[in-house]
Amino acid sequence: MSRPAAPIRAVAALAGQELLLTARRGENVLVTIIVPAAVLLFFATVGVVPDVAGRPVDLLLPGSLALAVIASGLVSLGISTAYERSYGVLKRLGGSPLPRWGLVAAKLAAVLALELIQVALLLAVASIVLGWRAPAATSIATFVIALVLGTFAFSGLGLLLAGTLRAEATMALGNGLFLGFLMVGGIVLPVDHLPAPIAAVAGLLPASALAEAFRVALGSGADPIGPLVLLGAWGIATAGLAIRTFRWE
């Protein structure tokens, strides 16, 4: 006979398992670790980035940080959760003493832990390879708020797909959105360099809000309130919809 373990222990155990399984999937490592670093290195060295104030790395580092958050929340979390749903893994967990909120908390904790690795790697690549130095106007507080709100928005989007669509459809749509955000989400190209009709829409995307918030945090000097509010609104919308529509099996 047994009793439920303390929820914090159960959540920590599952978060650890999530990270382990993420590391075991080659495609997860590729999209979360390698692709954002490759995007940063490639665009910073080939000189295709249009004229912007400052050096390319000042534009590209915040962009690739945003891409890393998108890769962890939307692509990696979304697709693995969709497959877990189709294999009945989520259903089986639902029959264990782990509460459902604990499952979500463990997944978000695993995403945040993965993001810390991504951030550390991208900052290391930027400073060691590309000679980037944190400007005096860097705001760690803005950075952390942007990271947390971005995690909510993109994990919410990933779970929204995972909880409503078939696993294959989640994989296709998750990867498609990832590519779309990379192209028009202010990741490697500032939104105002896009044709006007596209720029109008692109400026409202969560990707451009997150990239812009990271640019402010890393010293662009602009006001962070606009992008952070937009990002928060996306987080409320996607996470709220995911909670309302998620089907566990």
Added chain:
Amino acid sequence: MTVSVSGPAIALDGVVKRYGSRTILDGISLTVHAGELVALLGPNGAGKTTTVEILEGYRTADKGTIRVLGQDPRRGGAALKARVGLMLQGGGLDPRSTPRDVLRLYARFHEGARDPDELLESAGLGGVAATRVRRLSGGERQRLALALALVGDPEVLLLDEPTAAMDPEARRATRMLIARLRAEGRAILLTTHDLGDVERLADRVAILNKGRIVANGTPADLAAGAEPQLRFQLARRLDAAEFMRLGAALRAEVTSAVPVAEPGHVHGSFRVEGAPPDPSLVAALAAWGAAEGIQIVELRAAAATLEERYLELTGDQDVEVVP
């Protein structure tokens, strides 16, 4: 193993479940006590999995009362889930995971969990403890799913088709393990398609057909519940004219005798309703066989076996009988 509840560990009373206009469960009542193993037997689509999933708290019933260890499974929360072990059809295992990973993870959801390595050994999975679930055989996955049900040292076990997809050796080992769990005093409800499970494991069997429990008793009671009848198998199937003449021959001996073709048999298997299997009836049958030149391959004048009763009650054509 002590079970701290008075009254049955599992109790369903008048449970009705509908999906839209389809009635899946039409008033199910069933109890399982501590130390008792009840098999829920029935054809595909009879409602076995729905019954188990209502007990597991995955589904809500439209009517009736459901109690597991005295509590409503929808409201028992984590405390109840810690005391109930479950095995889902399909297992719910992540293919990237390994048996050791899965058992260690679930062990950490419980205070007072069983040792994962011991469970691996007792399930015969010691040799594949670090193998990805993706690479396990169907039988190994089933044994892992069963081991997972035991992690929390549960008082109640809800096992959905625990011996499906197993080779005979794994099935035998699994039956021994389940029998031991019952002997330890746990209350076990298992669904099955397999009469071998019922005969070897069950204290009681409830036969579910089209959402109703059509029989509920010990396997022996159930088989013996039927009146003795004459049952026979012919060397081949009969055409309509031969079957008519068979009926006439038997009625000439006992006017109320009616031959009935057994469901679930491709060859000519029959039983005779409406008449006891007296020697005079056997003689009439033998005379008919001699006149028609049809060999009687097998003949029995006894109560039905469990399989025969089951087929009568459900008309299930796909029943598995694995010794």
